[in-house]
Amino acid sequence: MTKRRIPLGKIVTAIIVILVLIQAVPYGRNHINPPVLREPAWDRPATRELAMRACFGCHSNETVWPWYSQVAPISWLVQHDVDEGRRKLNFSDWRNGARKGERPEEIREEVTEGEMPPLMYRLAHPQARLSEEQKRELVDGVARFSRR
Numbered sequence: 794m795t796k797r798r799i800p801l802g803k804i805v806t807a808i809i810v811i812l813v814l815i816q817a818v819p820y821g822r823n824h825i826n827p828p829v830l831r832e833p834a835w836d837r838p839a840t841r842e843l844a845m846r847a848c849f850g851c852h853s854n855e856t857v858w859p860w861y862s863q864v865a866p867i868s869w870l871v872q873h874d875v876d877e878g879r880r881k882l883n884f885s886d887w888r889n890g891a892r893k894g895e896r897p898e899e900i901r902e903e904v905t906e907g908e909m910p911p912l913m914y915r916l917a918h919p920q921a922r923l924s925e926e927q928k929r930e931l932v933d934g935v936a937r938f939s940r941r
Contacts, residue, residue: 812865821868824858829885833938840934844884847910847921847931851878852894854885859917874914890939897936904928 835841849855851874862871879886882894890896903909905928910921923931 821872836937
């Protein structure tokens with residue numbers, strides 16, 4: 794019994810057809826930035842700047858949608874991450890700790906343990922890579938304005 798081999802050209806063609814067809818899926822391209830409702834009372838401009846660099850991509854209504862956020866299946870991942878990020882913590886719809894993600898101890902844990910920003914985000918957005926000192930500045934600044 795001999796195995797039939799599928800020609801490489803057919804495999805490549807099938808992959809291209811699938812990639813073209815999935816572009817018709819509507820999810821992942823409705824890139825809206827709702828209005829900024831209420832930002833935290835930032836303790837200083839430097840804290841906001843660090844949050845903009847490392848967090849605003851997913852945790853604000855000021856998301857910058859890169860070109861690849863228009864191409865499925867990557868667009869699906871980006872849309873999901875932004876939707877989830879805004880749901881958990883949104884610096885443009887600040888609710889003074891009403892969401893668990895807004896609490897300073899939660900932000901401190903996520904940032905200092907390297908969970909936020911996630912690795913894939915840091916790879917795509919080098920400006921989001923914060924030094925240990927910048928991480929401390931960010932979490933300390935969040936703790937200061939959260940106490941106000």
